[in-house]
Amino acid sequence: MRNFDLPGRSPVIAENGMAATSHPLATATALSMLRDGGNAVDAAIAASAVLAVVEPHMTGIGGDCFVILAEPDGTVHGLNGSGRSAAGAQAAWYRERGFPKVPAYGAHAVTVPAAVKAWEVLAQRFGTRSFDGLFSDAIRYAQEGFAIHPRVARDWPHHVADLAADEGGRRHYLVDGRAPEAFTRLKLPALAATLRRIATEGSRAFYEGPIAAEIAATVRAKGGFLDEADLGAVTADWVGTITTDYHGHTVHEIPPSGQGITALIILNLMTELGADRLAPGSAERHHLMIEAARLAYAVRDREVADPSAMSGSTGQILAGDFTRALAKGFDPQRRNPDLSLPPLPQADTVYLTVVDRDRRAVSFINSIYSGFGSRIVTPESGIALQNRGACFSLEAGHPNEIGPSKRPMHTIIPGLATSDGRPSIAFGVMGGAYQPMGHALVLSNMLDHGMDPQAAIDYPRLFWSDDGEALEVETGVAKAVRAGLEARGHAVRAASAPLGGSQIIAIDDANGFLVGGSDPRKDGCAAGW
Numbered sequence: 411m412r413n414f415d416l417p418g419r420s421p422v423i424a425e426n427g428m429a430a431t432s433h434p435l436a437t438a439t440a441l442s443m444l445r446d447g448g449n450a451v452d453a454a455i456a457a458s459a460v461l462a463v464v465e466p467h468m469t470g471i472g473g474d475c476f477v478i479l480a481e482p483d484g485t486v487h488g489l490n491g492s493g494r495s496a497a498g499a500q501a502a503w504y505r506e507r508g509f510p511k512v513p514a515y516g517a518h519a520v521t522v523p524a525a526v527k528a529w530e531v532l533a534q535r536f537g538t539r540s541f542d543g544l545f546s547d548a549i550r551y552a553q554e555g556f557a558i559h560p561r562v563a564r565d566w567p568h569h570v571a572d573l574a575a576d577e578g579g580r581r582h583y584l585v586d587g588r589a590p591e592a593f594t595r596l597k598l599p600a601l602a603a604t605l606r607r608i609a610t611e612g613s614r615a616f617y618e619g620p621i622a623a624e625i626a627a628t629v630r631a632k633g634g635f636l637d638e639a640d641l642g643a644v645t646a647d648w649v650g651t652i653t654t655d656y657h658g659h660t661v662h663e664i665p666p667s668g669q670g671i672t673a674l675i676i677l678n679l680m681t682e683l684g685a686d687r688l689a690p691g692s693a694e695r696h697h698l699m700i701e702a703a704r705l706a707y708a709v710r711d712r713e714v715a716d717p718s719a720m721s722g723s724t725g726q727i728l729a730g731d732f733t734r735a736l737a738k739g740f741d742p743q744r745r746n747p748d749l750s751l752p753p754l755p756q757a758d759t760v761y762l763t764v765v766d767r768d769r770r771a772v773s774f775i776n777s778i779y780s781g782f783g784s785r786i787v788t789p790e791s792g793i794a795l796q797n798r799g800a801c802f803s804l805e806a807g808h809p810n811e812i813g814p815s816k817r818p819m820h821t822i823i824p825g826l827a828t829s830d831g832r833p834s835i836a837f838g839v840m841g842g843a844y845q846p847m848g849h850a851l852v853l854s855n856m857l858d859h860g861m862d863p864q865a866a867i868d869y870p871r872l873f874w875s876d877d878g879e880a881l882e883v884e885t886g887v888a889k890a891v892r893a894g895l896e897a898r899g900h901a902v903r904a905a906s907a908p909l910g911g912s913q914i915i916a917i918d919d920a921n922g923f924l925v926g927g928s929d930p931r932k933d934g935c936a937a938g939w
Contacts, residue, residue, distance in 0.1 A: 412865060421864040421925050424938025428924040429453055430913035431762040432468070432840070432934035435556065436460040439547040440764050441937050443539075450766040451479065451537040452544060454774045455529050459548035459605065461760045461776065463598060464556050466583060466794055467565055468758040468840075471604070471616065472625075473778035473796040474521075475528040476664050478651060478826040479536060480771040480833035486826065487536075488664045491528020491646040493521045494815045495799055496635035501812050504804050512802045512812055515572065517634030519784045519797035521818065523616075523625075525776055528646035530613040536770075545609040552602035555595040559933040563592035565758070569781045578628070578787030583794070600792030617641045621791050628788050629795070643815070651826075652724050654678055657686070657857040659827040659834055663849075665724055666714045670823040672846035675706035678733040680850065683740060686858040693894020694742065696872060699854070700881065700900070701740050703847045704749045704874075709736070710846075711751060715809035716817040745899035751878040759822050759845075761838035765915045765924050771833040773824035779842075825849050834917055837863075840932075841910025844873050848910050856916070863914035864927030864936075871909040884909060 412418050422428065427450075429440030439460045440453035448456075454477075462470040475491035504512065513519050533541065558566075566589035573579030574587060582600055590596045607615045615621060622641045629636040651662035654674040661677060663670025679702035680686075688695035713722055726732060739746055759777035777796070778784075784797035801819050802812035810819045821842050827835040835856070839848025848871070855866035870886030872895075882905035883892060892902050908931035915926040915936070926936035 418868060419864060419930065421862045421927050422936040422938055423923050423925050425923055426939050427766045428915050428926045428936060428938035429457060429762065429764045430915055430926045430928045430934070430936035431457050431461065432760045432911055432913070432929070432932040433461055433464050433559065434933065434935050435464050435551065436762065437935050437937050440762070441939065444764070444766055445939060448539055449537065449768070450764040450770045450772040451532055452539045453764045453766070454762060454772040455533055455537065456544040456547060457762050457764070458529065458774060458776050459545050460551060461762070463548050463552045463601060465562055465760055467562070467569060467781045468778070469760040469776045470778050470794050471526050472523045472783060472793040473525050473776060474523065474798060474820070474822065475525040475776045476668060476822055476824050477528065477532055478662055478664065478773040478824045480826055480828060482768045482770055484828055484831040484833065486651050486662055486828065488649040488651045489528055489532055489646060490649050490664055490668065491524045492667060492817050492820050493524035493644060493798065494640070494817050495521050495802070495812055496637065496640050497814045498635035499812055499814055501804055501806065504812070509804060511804050512799055514800045515780065515785045515797050517629045517632035517784070517786065519799040520629050520634055520636055520786065520795045521798045522636065522640050522644050523796055524644050524646055526608060526613045526616045527644045531646040541609045541612060545605050549602050549605045549609065552598040552605060555597040558590045558592050558594050558596055560592050561933045563590070565781060566590065569785065572785035573782060576786055578789040578792065579782065579785060581789060582787055582792045583782065598792055600790065604791040604793060617644055624788050624790055625793065625795065628786060632786065652728065654728055656681065656853060659829045659857060661853065662826045662828065663823060665717065666720060667716050667817040668820045668823050669710055669714055669846055670825070671714060671724055671727060672706045672710040673823065673825065673849035674728055675709055676702050676846060676850040677853065678728065679705060679737055679740070680854065682733050682737045685854060690855065690859045691888060691891065693891045696891055697895060697898050698740070698742070699850065700872070701746060703850070704746060704751065705736050705739050706846065707751050708749050713809065714819045719809040719816070721809060743898060751874070759840040759842065761824065761840045761911070761913055763836040763838065763913050763915050765836060765917060769833060769917060771826060771836040771915070771917065773826045773836040773838055775822045775824045775838055777822045821845060823849065827853070832919065835914065837912070837914040839910050839912045844910045847873055848912060852912060852914060862927070863916050863925055867912045867914060867927045867929050873909050882906065882909070
């Protein structure tokens with residue numbers, strides 16, 4: 411039970427359905443869909459479409475989408491809705507021109523946006539509503555305008571210079587050359603028209619015809635390789651989830667090309683090293699989790715890529731003998747100095763989860779990667795294009811080396827746990843590279859230390875900086891913990907921004923309720939009925 415003398419929020423408890431998203435308008439849309447008889451899939455897609463409008467720096471139809479869906483009988487499905495590089499992308503081209511890495515932004519960072527295809531594939535198999543019905547709120551907000559919420563207003567100004575340098579960025583996402591301010595109204599009529607066309611004609615309207623032609627022409631005019639054939643070849647693929655067991659629950663992640671395997675490696679190491687025996691607010695626990703994460707991320711950066719390019723199997727990486735060998739790299743008294751982690755661009759993402767009356771659980775994540783993605787916006791259709799290509803490597807022979815029509819190692823990961831053959835926790839943590847660490851933390855908070863979903867989300871976080879040289883700690887991390895980490899060899903500094911964001915819905919079958927939480931680091935909320 412939380413201390414009611416302090417700022418905070420209680421978990422939301424409801425019976426008939428629940429949604430948790432990073433924006434209150436999206437949560438309201440999802441809940442309205444549930445109350446109107448739609449299922450969790452309908453509600454999740456409708457909410458994601460709204461988020462593409464009201465959090466355009468975080469997500470959009472120019473990005474990618476991953477989903478884990480648990481049916482009421484416990485059957486679990488994974489959907490990889492990540493786009494590929496252009497067929498003309500060659501690592502040698504970059505190396506010959508002196509690129510040290512794939513650019514973080516700009517035309518060479520753009521990959522095919524697969525989110526719209528993923529939404530359609532998901533809706534056709536498991537939904538009950540057409541795009542026309544699912545997009546109505548998103549279209550209305552884009553056409554008539556929506557309020558800029560405080561966290562959105564905090565983030566937007568960081569991207570003004572890049573948006574101002576792009577024709578579409580200036581036209582659609584700046585107001586008199588500035589970021590829109592909190593509590594003001596913003597309209598996105600071009601995006602409304604694009605959404606309206608997709609709602610009427612389906613994903614074909616996005617991947618063929620005038621919209622696709624504009625996307626390709628915009629990227630190629632800036633020196634990129636993406637063309638209309640790349641867009642027309644998009645797929646969203648059903649995949650089996652990969653799993654590990656943690657304290658009575660089976661934890662499901664999307665397999666590579668996603669980085670979900672990293673979260674499972676961390677959980678395996680936490681089991682092997684006895685993390686549950688350590689007090690939640692202790693330096694010992696934080697040190698163990700950070701070191702387990704550093705070991706896991708080193709595996710990610712060495713192994714994880716488009717599965718067609720990986721040399722090892724997920725089964726080998728998640729095997730007990732691999733975990734035990736990896737655990738030898740942990741010293742409870744010292745930071746491992748032999749681990750070096752490459753930097754990745756700062757990332758922005760939205761995660762949402764919905765559970766319906768039948769206990770169908772959807773864990774859903776959608777992203778354009780960095781703030782406003784590649785910082786390229788199509789001038790006529792108003793689409794911010796993702797920069798997911800920045801996740802590729804230029805190291806010759808690396809499994810994640812950029813190549814033709816290839817999926818990059820992907821950071822966005824939905825999570826889902828099952829227990830006794832039924833869905834038990836739908837969860838996710840936003841924040842680029844932080845996400846696997848976040849998955850392990852919120853699950854440990856709940857399963858090791860008995861926290862409810864909201865308390866598990868609220869708990870203070872720490873993670874290493876973009877350059878990998880220091881641990882960035884949120885304000886809530888106690889001074890004694892900071893000192894204990896420094897004594898173990900970690901450089902520690904205050905986090906420049908909140909670490910990620912999260913949504914969780916736990917299914918309490920014993921009492922017949924859903925228990926949800928939403929991250930105060932964002933503008934969103936959980937709601938049920």
